Amino acid sequence: MSSRVVVLDYGSGNLRSAQRAMERTGADVTVTSDPRVALEADGLVVPGVGAFSACMASLKAAGGDRVIGRRVAGGRPVLGICVGMQVLFDRGVEQADVHSEDRATEGCGEWPGTVERLRAPVVPHMGWNTVTPPEGTRLFADVDPEERFYFVHSYAVRHWEFVASSDRIPAPRVTWAEHGEPFVAAVENGPLSATQFHPEKSGDAGARVLANWVATL
Template sequence: MSTERPRVVVLDYGSGNLRSAVRAVERAGAEVELTGDFETALAADGLVVPGVGAYAACMAGLRAIKGDRLIGRRLAGGRPVLGICVGMQILFARGVEHGVETAGCDEWPGVVERLQAPVVPHMGWNTVEAPADSRLFAGLGTERFYFVHSYGVRSWELVTNGRTTAPLVTWAEHGGDRFVAAVENGPLTATQFHPEKSGDAGAALLRNWIGTLT
């Protein structure tokens, strides 16, 4: 049995808690490189797409390094991608902030919009409702994860054609408003929360994801 650790690229496109993401993925058992180089990221066993701040700014930074094409190329070849926070949001069709609509990567239909809760942003620890057969949340039970966001995907629009496996969608609730907390869809995985800020639970989740790379 090989003891070689999976090679993971944390994508550097000018957004996200890059160093904390690198450290967290390293601690979870991968060899990690922080880069925006297209070919290096394409060849890695796994790609992490972080993201913080405005949807439009993240998409502009991603497109500047052809990151949208990179994600599409990897997924076409069944190569795993993990989006985190706004790095999850940009995987959907579009985002709307302050009345401005921005096109996303369109890997999933759906719109990122402002949460309809009494207190926004949603900041702090929260539980999630994961499907029973989730690999990402395997062994995590009712653990809590750390969220910092004002926008999210509040309805799931994906319709399968009967030939593909339906994505596993994990939900969370803030102030009575339900939103997508994570998605597992073949090689494409994403979380609205920050695993790298979620202590032992986040570390276990990252280990689960890295376990899918081998």
Template sequence: MPPRVVVFDYGSGNLRSAQRAMERTGADVTVTSDPNAALDADGLVVPGVGAFSACMAGLKQAHGDRIIGRRLAGGRPVLGICVGMQVLFDKGVERADPQAEDQVTPGCGEWPGTVERLDAPILPHMGWNTVRAPQDSQLFAGITPQDRFYFVHSYAVRKWELAFDNPRMAPPRVTWAEHGEPFVAAVENGPLWATQFHPEKSGDTGARILANWVAILPQT
């Protein structure tokens, strides 16, 4: 039986692109906002595009924050993509225009850290970029340092803030990229994995990333 994957529909994200890309891995993929399906699936994909605040509002309305929390409490894999990764952190700080005050939006709080505007000469960061993945990364298995991934964003996590001192558990694997400054490009942390780039738009290298994630899914 192929693993069952739900692409969570909360009103944001490249749902059909994510669905087609996941189906190419051989997974049985459903796009739905049904909470029971999202809880029961072998793997849950949380996409996201646009503003942090809008994505978080849609996610909460669909009870996605609680679904993510319940899955992780049971060790059930979740994959966040782009803003679907950003909302996993403590908060997002956005500014609609230079004269406005910062808008601070609480995130899901699965990781400490702040999503904020990159300090870069050109924004958004749109196009192909390399990443620096840890040598023991499962997500980037089979990927070379020369391989590129497709990014489109102006905000990111600029500092990894999770302290880790549990000798009985593997520390999170954090992958970095650079656009004007270093930023978090991907994280592997137990059942919770995420990418700032779009694997579903990253050609063969993105397909390998998704296949690596599907390969870890428990099949029920």
């Protein structure tokens, strides 16, 4: 029986691209804004594009932050993509323009950390890049280390702050990439996973990451 996956429609993200990519894994995919359906699915995909503050406002308006929190608390898998990954952190700090002050927006708070502008000669980071997964990764199982993934972003988590672990709560597995400086490219943390890159736009390598995630449902 195929895993039931919901792509959360909260007014942000490449919904159809995510839907088609998930369908290619063999999952039974629904695009919906219905919180009940999102809660009951085997897996929930949270896409996102644009500004952190706008995505977070739309997510809250749709009740998506509560859906994510309830799923994670119940051990139900969630996959964030691009800004859908960023909103899982404590906060995002953005600059509207060069003449304005930075402004902070509260995120979902599932992980400690701040999403901030990349310090790189060229921003946005747009194009293909390699990543460095940790030992024991499930998302990147059977993915060639030389494979490249497609990124489009100006902001990222530059410092990983969650290091505590125990026998009962293993430390999250963090994948890194580099554009001017290291940044978090993916996280695997129990039921909660996320990628800064777009797996749905990353060819065979991205398809393998999505298939690996679906295999955990």
